[in-house]
Amino acid sequence: MATEKCQNFVIFYGSQTGNAEWIAKNIHQESIERGFISECYALDDYDKVDFSKEKVLVFVTSNTGDGDPPDNSIKFFRFLRKIKSKTYLSHSKFSILGLGDTNYSNFNNTAKRLEKKLLDLGGTSFYNTGLADDAVGLESIVDPWIANLWPALANVCVKKQKDSGIDVTESIVSLSIKDNSQNTNNDQSNENDSNLINGKKSESIKPGNKILLDLSDIVDSDQLTSIPRIPTVFCKISRLNKEKVTTPLPSFFAPSSRILNARINAVCCLTHPNAVKKTLHLELDIKDLEFSFIPGDAFEIFAPNHEVLVKGILNTLGIDDNMAHEEISIEAAEGIVDLPIHLKKFGSTSIFELLRYGVDLTSLPRKALLRMMADYTSNDQEKRSLLFLCSKQGSQQLNRLYEQRPTILDLLVTFPSCKPPIERLLDTLPQHQPRYYSIVNSPLMNPNELHFAFNIVDYYTPNPYNIQKLGVCTTWLDKLCGHVNEMNVRKLLNSNITIPIALKMNQSGFNVPSDLSKPLIMIGPGTGVAPFIGFLQHRELQFLSEKKINNDKHLGDMWLFYGCRDKEKDFLYRKELEGFVDRGILKELFVAVSRAPGAGVDGKPKYVQDIMRIQGRDLFELITKKDAIIFVCGDAKGMAKGVNDALADILVEHGQMQQSEALDLLKKWLREKRYLRDLWG
Numbered sequence: 001m002a003t004e005k006c007q008n009f010v011i012f013y014g015s016q017t018g019n020a021e022w023i024a025k026n027i028h029q030e031s032i033e034r035g036f037i038s039e040c041y042a043l044d045d046y047d048k049v050d051f052s053k054e055k056v057l058v059f060v061t062s063n064t065g066d067g068d069p070p071d072n073s074i075k076f077f078r079f080l081r082k083i084k085s086k087t088y089l090s091h092s093k094f095s096i097l098g099l100g101d102t103n104y105s106n107f108n109n110t111a112k113r114l115e116k117k118l119l120d121l122g123g124t125s126f127y128n129t130g131l132a133d134d135a136v137g138l139e140s141i142v143d144p145w146i147a148n149l150w151p152a153l154a155n156v157c158v159k160k161q162k163d164s165g166i167d168v169t170e171s172i173v174s175l176s177i178k179d180n181s182q183n184t185n186n187d188q189s190n191e192n193d194s195n196l197i198n199g200k201k202s203e204s205i206k207p208g209n210k211i212l213l214d215l216s217d218i219v220d221s222d223q224l225t226s227i228p229r230i231p232t233v234f235c236k237i238s239r240l241n242k243e244k245v246t247t248p249l250p251s252f253f254a255p256s257s258r259i260l261n262a263r264i265n266a267v268c269c270l271t272h273p274n275a276v277k278k279t280l281h282l283e284l285d286i287k288d289l290e291f292s293f294i295p296g297d298a299f300e301i302f303a304p305n306h307e308v309l310v311k312g313i314l315n316t317l318g319i320d321d322n323m324a325h326e327e328i329s330i331e332a333a334e335g336i337v338d339l340p341i342h343l344k345k346f347g348s349t350s351i352f353e354l355l356r357y358g359v360d361l362t363s364l365p366r367k368a369l370l371r372m373m374a375d376y377t378s379n380d381q382e383k384r385s386l387l388f389l390c391s392k393q394g395s396q397q398l399n400r401l402y403e404q405r406p407t408i409l410d411l412l413v414t415f416p417s418c419k420p421p422i423e424r425l426l427d428t429l430p431q432h433q434p435r436y437y438s439i440v441n442s443p444l445m446n447p448n449e450l451h452f453a454f455n456i457v458d459y460y461t462p463n464p465y466n467i468q469k470l471g472v473c474t475t476w477l478d479k480l481c482g483h484v485n486e487m488n489v490r491k492l493l494n495s496n497i498t499i500p501i502a503l504k505m506n507q508s509g510f511n512v513p514s515d516l517s518k519p520l521i522m523i524g525p526g527t528g529v530a531p532f533i534g535f536l537q538h539r540e541l542q543f544l545s546e547k548k549i550n551n552d553k554h555l556g557d558m559w560l561f562y563g564c565r566d567k568e569k570d571f572l573y574r575k576e577l578e579g580f581v582d583r584g585i586l587k588e589l590f591v592a593v594s595r596a597p598g599a600g601v602d603g604k605p606k607y608v609q610d611i612m613r614i615q616g617r618d619l620f621e622l623i624t625k626k627d628a629i630i631f632v633c634g635d636a637k638g639m640a641k642g643v644n645d646a647l648a649d650i651l652v653e654h655g656q657m658q659q660s661e662a663l664d665l666l667k668k669w670l671r672e673k674r675y676l677r678d679l680w681g
């Protein structure tokens with residue numbers, strides 16, 4: 001029996017850094033062009049939809065933390081958890097696109113959990129779940145998943161009109177720009193970006209780097225397959241014909257918002273000048289700010305894109321200084337319900353400000369960006385190259401391009417006849433992200449301060465490219481603090497340098513436990529040690545004050561597994577950690593030194609997981625007999641998996657269980673929050 005089709009469908013997205021939002025909004029727009037009727041919402045706006053009625057639902061969701069739902073879907077998942085009726089969604093048909101990353105052990109956990117829950121509530125899947133992997137490029141799953149979504153949707157949803165056939169590129173409202181490309185690439189950078197952010201300060205223009213490409217195997221454009229669709233035109237810019245009043249920060253950093261300006265009090269370089277990586281410790285003054293936190297919380301920093309990079313792009317596109325600083329308004333283009341959130345928040349602004357704070361200029365270019373650029377490229381050879389790069393046939397060359405980690409400026413310099421209108425760059429580039437840092441100190445120790453530590457991102461792309469790449473936020477902070485490099489010398493900064501920050505409370509439970517008697521196993525190599533300094537400070541001070549009231553107060557054992565390359569060069573917070581050991585707060589401090597002579601040979605430990613295995617029996621006792629909580633902080637890629645494997649091996653060896661049982665037990669502990677992880681990519 002044929003079931004009746006729905007009149008429309010709803011797309012929901014859960015997105016932390018903008019990918020899922022961008023994909024969902026493109027699906028929404030394309031669906032309208034294909035004659036469907038659809039609505040598109042963030043998952044936390046779920047109450048805009050009446051689930052008790054028959055519905056076709058499409059979900060696009062990513063992950064954050066350790067397989068956790070993105071922030072804009074937490075309310076929705078809470079709501080779903082409370083529903084117990086097995087028939088709640090029996091009228092609904094759904095499909096899910098998950099965006100994940102196989103570098104994380106909980107690959108696409110949110111999409112998988114969502115699928116299970118929707119089925120439990122009686123929903124029916126009308127089209128297979130797609131699980132895309134950022135580690136190899138989302139597009140290889142996302143593009144075919146979307147292509148096959150349309151026939152699947154047509155089976156469950158009516159089409160009101162025929163495909164509109166509108167060529168979306170026609171409707172672009174463009175600023176008139178004059179071609180300045182001959183003037184590009186003359187000046188070398190002289191880094192001079194001393195403070196936030198008066199865009200008018202003169203700084204010379206840095207040329208982009210030409211990307212090395214071997215296009216000898218280029219295929220004729222008419223033979224190319226899997227070229228992405230031209231991305232939706234989301235925004236239009238109106239010039240207000242007056243100069244923007246230059247403020248140090250965009251208006252969305254208003255004092256009423258959750259973003260606060262914190263002054264940098266002091267800086268200390270934690271590493272030796274000859275260390276492989278430079279690590280800085282910064283102290284912020286939060287005395288007059290409403291900012292309360294506990295150890296384990298993190299915070300966001302809103303660093304601008306480098307002024308030199310922004311100026312290079314403006315110059316390449318022929319947008320002069322006056323035009324870049326003119327007041328403009330950015331609005332949804334015709335036929336678009338709403339601007340993406342990261343552009344919407346700007347209100348009245350300038351092109352300079354949008355490039356500085358609105359969009360990501362340095363992350364790997366999406367295929368959709370290359371596709372859009374091809375449409376604005378006048379040179380035939382360059383246009384063919386761009387189309388080739390975003391096709392199936394060009395995937396090897398695209399990987400080569402990715403190895404060079406090009407910025408958008410590098411792309412514009414490599415394809416000099418490409419002159420997209422600024423609006424197209426703004427709505428195709430991903431949103432500019434705040435950067436997250438774990439808080440180092442306990443508020444009991446320094447209530448008016450916020451300390452954090454980070455490695456300066458500064459590396460070279462592999463041979464034969466050898467191009468220096470610098471992190472956006474970390475190099476900006478290093479420069480603001482005057483490039484200090486004397487190891488463990490704290491320097492007070494007397495100038496009034498402030499940075500915009502916002503609290504990011506830990507949603508996953510990764511916070512110091514309130515029960516002082518609980519034993520803690522803390523695993524944090526490198527800057528992963530950061531939150532544990534706060535844990536130790538907090539517990540020490542709590543213990544001392546509670547002991548005054550009750551002399552029998554017991555402090556649970558605390559063990560720390562720490563890792564560095566060379567004890568003399570990059571043992572972060574060594575003095576503090578050894579102090580905790582001397583005072584009996586830290587029961588065990590194990591340090592894995594990866595560049596010590598013989599490390600990794602003949603059973604000599606190299607990494608934290610090697611020392612954990614050596615300590616396996618005692619660790620097993622502490623976990624299973626004394627109910628210790630395991631905390632892991634640091635690199636999601638190698639370390640988190642290595643530690644998980646070591647824990648599984650310890651359970652197998654000392655708990656007489658099978659490997660699969662051990663892995664299941666670890667998953668259970670993760671769910672029960674006996675095993676907590678704060679990981680970054």
Ligand SMILES: Cc1cc2nc3c(=O)[nH]c(=O)nc-3n(C[C@H](O)[C@H](O)[C@H](O)COP(=O)(O)O)c2cc1C
Pocket residue numbers: 014015016017018019020021061062063064065066067068070099100101102104105106107108109134138679680681
């Ligand atoms: C801090 C962080 C944590 C992540 N954790 C996971 C994870 O546990 N499992 C997973 O499959 N992907 C994980 N990812 C990958 C994201 O799901 C993926 O990059 C996705 O494209 C992000 O989409 P969004 O921009 O819509 O948030 C993580 C990414 C980040 C930045």
